[in-house]
Amino acid sequence: MSENMIHLTINHMPVEVPAGTRIIEAAHSIGIDIPHLCYHPDQSIKAHCRMCMVEVTGQRKLLAACSTLVWEGMEVITDSKRVYDAQVGVLDLILADHHQDCLACARNNNCDLQNLCRRFNRLKPDLPDVSSKERPRLDNPSIVRDPTKCVKCGRCVKVCTEVQGIGALSFTGRSAACKVTTAFDLPMNETDCVLCGQCTLVCPVGALTEVDHTSHVRHALHDPTKHVVVQVAPSVRVALGDDFGMEPGALVTGKMVTALKMIGFEKVFDTNFSADLTIMEEGSELLDRIKNGGCLPMITSCSPGWVNFMEKHHPEMIPHLSTAKSPQGMFGAVLKTYYAQRMGWDPKDIVSVSVMPCTAKKFEATRPELGRNGYQDVDVVLTTRELAKLIRYEGLDLKRLPESEFDAPLGTGSGAGAIFGNTGGVMEAALRTAYELYTGKELPRLEFEAVRGEVGGIREATIDLGGTSLKVAVANGLKNAEEVIRRVESGEADYLFIEIMACPGGCIGGGGQPIGTNNAKRQARIKALYALDKSLPLRKSHENPDIKTIYEEFFDHPLSHKAHELLHTTYAARPKRYDFTPYLHGTQK
Amino acid sequence: MGKTVSFISRNFGRYNPASLASYEYIGGFTALRKALGMDGLEIAKVLSDNGVQGRGGAAYDMGRKWSQARAVEAPHKCVVCNADEGEPGTFKDRELIRNDPFQLLEGMIIAGWSVGADNGYIYMRGEYSHLRPLLLSAIRQCEEKGYLGDNILGSGFSYRIHLYSGAGAYVCGEGSALCESLEGHSGRPRMKPPFIKQCGAFHLPTCVNNVESLSLVPPLLLDTQGFYKSQGTPDCPGTKMISVCGNVKNPGVFEVPFGITIREIIYDLAGGIEDGHQLQLVQLGGASGRLASPAQLDTPYTYKDMKAADLTAIGSGAILVVDERTSIIGFLRITQQFFFHESCGQCTPCREGNLHIRMLLDKVAAGTHTEQDIRLMEKYARIMSTASMCGLGETAQSALLSAMKRFPEVFAIKKEVAVR
Incomplete structure (x- = not known):
């Protein structure tokens, strides 16, 4: 028996766990879920909500199970009268300060607080309603904040500060006036916020949710004059199943396509197609920059949270961003030009919908650069969660649906396109194509394990492009991105190509993915997308026959004039509203 | 005033608090010289032997706190003097700073030496800003005379003291909230563990002591005759600074031996209730203290007796007397x-x-x-x-x-x- 194992009992059951384990985790290991709201397995401990109070023999006070480390011989009781009274009391205090609008709440039936109420058989507290009367904040295209529902658990603050390194949300005020908000209560988009939506993933209640656009889609579907076309991002197919009780990482492509067709979309296309297109443009751009002395290192631009981060926090680095649009943006442009021409549709009659794992994509779709002649290339962006809502409305049981294929011709994607959803995936897809375009030889081995990785962290690798070595870096989570930027700006690193995804694990861990997404599920999804890639006959973007066709018929070649016009974009510095510089330099009174 | 003693407050009125020379003249820094010849644990043992409990309110065994702090292995440690004194009705620390700032600094330097710290921080409540110039000047004078800075008195021990002001939050008297505030963050308590002794101010192992606790150290080190221990009761030896306020004739700060009764404090030291009024209740230890009824006035003022009487065990040393005019x-x-x-x-x-x-x-x-x-x-x-x-x-x-x-x-x- 190892020396650093601790023996304790929980409700008289013996438990053995490594030293340094907290009571809540020790209980979890034997299947006991101690009630909690602020505790989150992927976050540091906050001990704010005090729901997890338990009794430990010999201790005068109740102890918080989330913050207390186990010790040898500890006896924990999680269900005594004292514990019950304290937990119900805390729950009642939280309920009295929570606007109970459950039926109309985005998180109805998917809410940690509601689950606790069910568990404690609690409907209304004995206490008067003291919830905030602030109006919900609908001040950006991506995220709604509803302060009346906030339980002040601090999960959003932690994810924003510790994982993303942004700190757009924080606690302000004290006592009953304590609340979570942005700097100076400004609209989120005018603060440091990049709309990544990680806060909406960790919020235990409906205080932070995506802006719901399902009604826009339904409205379009009910309009007979519109061609409603949908594209689905690579990472949605390995996450959607979560919302229907399937195994983490379950691949539901075929069922999802069936569901979209049954919902009524005229055409169901695959963003993997435009991911391949992105690789053609971005890969060519990289080779062009290397050959012609362009701005290096070149950094990927697929992740809209990341692009927002660059525009807001590092405008000086903008020339490093690839000008290639994101796959969503490219798809929209292709749909409303090439495909519209092919079908003889007026672009104004097309409603271009995308299903994305992302809240920042909602913002991206509103960028004026991503449209022309008075229309936007993508009209409505749904998150994975909103797609699940549409499927529920339709009354479909995803698990039992038959499988269907994406429509042609914008429905074929390679394995390289599929792994766009993973951290390191864009890099790997680009390397597969760049290698073959650069050397003219066939890649001996398609997998670039060195750039594959886990949730969080930074990976560096040197790739041999037939004699020329290419130093690359991959990061996910904006805190890591900031570190990569630091290395580049300080001259510490001499990368040529960098892939950054704003969310932990990449798009599979995006802010629009099903509630309950955590690092364990992220890992399962990463595995699933790599397995999908491996199972496909087509694994290189430049070999995708539909990609070849679109260049033959429309774009001519990567980086052509037309490609530049439709598939590339521009970025601009976006100053934050609050600028302390004058104060810092003492020029302001 | 036969019931008051003069131990911690022994220097009150005896020297010019603005002058280090004046403090030295009455024997100031003798205790530091003695301490520098002692081992840190030996100093902690003096505190334990005298049964000293922390004076901030939590009444933690001070010698134990110091020996634990010393035992923590770290390249840098710090001492924090909690001068937040936020408990309503408590103003003994203010008097200690005002009348004897050098004894506090001497105590802090000894603390630094004893626990092996290289920096000391005084966190003083914002409302005491009028005492800032006095303390800052005292620190500067100590630096000039080599009681602070590098190689203090040739001992090889280097230590600096910094003065910080709070911004008025009561909760910043709580050790971890104090550390947050010291670091420039909002004053909100931290989750424990880690405890302050392992990870406190600036993420360094930190030993937090109250003003009175630190001020007690120099006289205690010089108390070879056992005067301190002769005061109080066998269970609870020593003396305590208290602040009495409310509806009494003579409110103020007193130094009393432990074991004195609440009645003696109110009627003998504080002059009794204002004319023509009846004592209704006494709140002990500040706003966070329990209320005593008139029937409990004969409880001896010791940790044990107060606890046995279901009263706040000393706490901050505040005694608020309320007569029948207040509901x-x-x-x-x-x-x-x-x-x-x-x-x-x-x-x-x-x-x-x-x-x-x-x-x-x-x-x-x-x-x-x-x-x-x-x-x-x-x-x-x-x-x-x-x-x-x-x-x-x-x-x-x-x-x-x-x-x-x-x-x-x-x-x-x-x-x-x-x-x-």
């Missing part, structure tokens, strides 16, 4: 308002509990309360004290809970209202 419910509402204002808002029981109890007390004051209201008040007061994250929430309802026990009549249901 008990009115008094509780003011106390509740204070905690409602001062809760940091981080943890549920304290953030929400203070709000609801305040509303319930308003009902009691209006006479519109029901049995259920009283039950709820007690229920949430207990949840606050058992489930809050820090000492603030834990003790915020001490006054209420003790009042419910000792003055049940003021919570009685007004029948006519209840029936209607």
Whole structure:
């Protein structure tokens, strides 16, 4: 028996766990879920909500199970009268300060607080309603904040500060006036916020949710004059199943396509197609920059949270961003030009919908650069969660649906396109194509394990492009991105190509993915997308026959004039509203 | 004044607090010279042998605190002097700083030497800003004379003291909130573990002591005759700085031997109740303290006796005397308002509990309360004290809970209202 194992009992059951384990985790290991709201397995401990109070023999006070480390011989009781009274009391205090609008709440039936109420058989507290009367904040295209529902658990603050390194949300005020908000209560988009939506993933209640656009889609579907076309991002197919009780990482492509067709979309296309297109443009751009002395290192631009981060926090680095649009943006442009021409549709009659794992994509779709002649290339962006809502409305049981294929011709994607959803995936897809375009030889081995990785962290690798070595870096989570930027700006690193995804694990861990997404599920999804890639006959973007066709018929070649016009974009510095510089330099009174 | 003693306050009025030379003239820094010849653990042992308990309110064994702090292995450690003195009715630390700033600094330097720290921070409440120039000048003079800085008195020990001002939050008297505030963050308590002794201010192992605790160190080190131990009771030796205020004729700061009764403090030292009035209650240890009824006045002022009498065991040393002119419910509402204002808002029981109890007390004051209201008040007061994250929430309802026990009549249901 190892020396650093601790023996304790929980409700008289013996438990053995490594030293340094907290009571809540020790209980979890034997299947006991101690009630909690602020505790989150992927976050540091906050001990704010005090729901997890338990009794430990010999201790005068109740102890918080989330913050207390186990010790040898500890006896924990999680269900005594004292514990019950304290937990119900805390729950009642939280309920009295929570606007109970459950039926109309985005998180109805998917809410940690509601689950606790069910568990404690609690409907209304004995206490008067003291919830905030602030109006919900609908001040950006991506995220709604509803302060009346906030339980002040601090999960959003932690994810924003510790994982993303942004700190757009924080606690302000004290006592009953304590609340979570942005700097100076400004609209989120005018603060440091990049709309990544990680806060909406960790919020235990409906205080932070995506802006719901399902009604826009339904409205379009009910309009007979519109061609409603949908594209689905690579990472949605390995996450959607979560919302229907399937195994983490379950691949539901075929069922999802069936569901979209049954919902009524005229055409169901695959963003993997435009991911391949992105690789053609971005890969060519990289080779062009290397050959012609362009701005290096070149950094990927697929992740809209990341692009927002660059525009807001590092405008000086903008020339490093690839000008290639994101796959969503490219798809929209292709749909409303090439495909519209092919079908003889007026672009104004097309409603271009995308299903994305992302809240920042909602913002991206509103960028004026991503449209022309008075229309936007993508009209409505749904998150994975909103797609699940549409499927529920339709009354479909995803698990039992038959499988269907994406429509042609914008429905074929390679394995390289599929792994766009993973951290390191864009890099790997680009390397597969760049290698073959650069050397003219066939890649001996398609997998670039060195750039594959886990949730969080930074990976560096040197790739041999037939004699020329290419130093690359991959990061996910904006805190890591900031570190990569630091290395580049300080001259510490001499990368040529960098892939950054704003969310932990990449798009599979995006802010629009099903509630309950955590690092364990992220890992399962990463595995699933790599397995999908491996199972496909087509694994290189430049070999995708539909990609070849679109260049033959429309774009001519990567980086052509037309490609530049439709598939590339521009970025601009976006100053934050609050600028302390004058104060810092003492020029302001 | 036969019942007061002069040990911690022995220098009051004996030297010019603005002058280091004047402090040296009366023997200042003799204790530091002695301490520098002693091992840190030996110094901690002097504290333990004299049974010194921390004077900030938590009454932790001070010698143990120092020896634990010394045992922590780290390249840098710090000492923090908690001069936040936020407990309403407490003003003994203010008098110690005002009358004897050098003894405090001497105590802090000895603390630094004993625990192996290289920096000391005085965190002084914002309201004491008038004392800043005095302390800053005292620190500067000590630096000039080599009592602070590199290689203090040729001992090889280097140590600096920094003065910080709080911004007025009561909760910053709590050690970890103090550390947050010191670092420039909002003053909100931290989750424990890690404890301050391992990871406190600036993430360094930190030894936090109250002004009085640190001021006690120099006289104690020089007390070879055992005067300190001869004071007080065998169980609880020594002396204590107390502050008496409220409806007494002679409010002020006194140094008393442990074991003196509350009655003696009020009637002999503080001159008794203002003319023509009756003592109604005494609150001990500040706003977070329990209420004593007149029947408890003969309780000896020791940790043990006070605890046995179900009173706050010394706490901050505040004694607030209230006569019959103040209604008990009115008094509780003011106390509740204070905690409602001062809760940091981080943890549920304290953030929400203070709000609801305040509303319930308003009902009691209006006479519109029901049995259920009283039950709820007690229920949430207990949840606050058992489930809050820090000492603030834990003790915020001490006054209420003790009042419910000792003055049940003021919570009685007004029948006519209840029936209607």
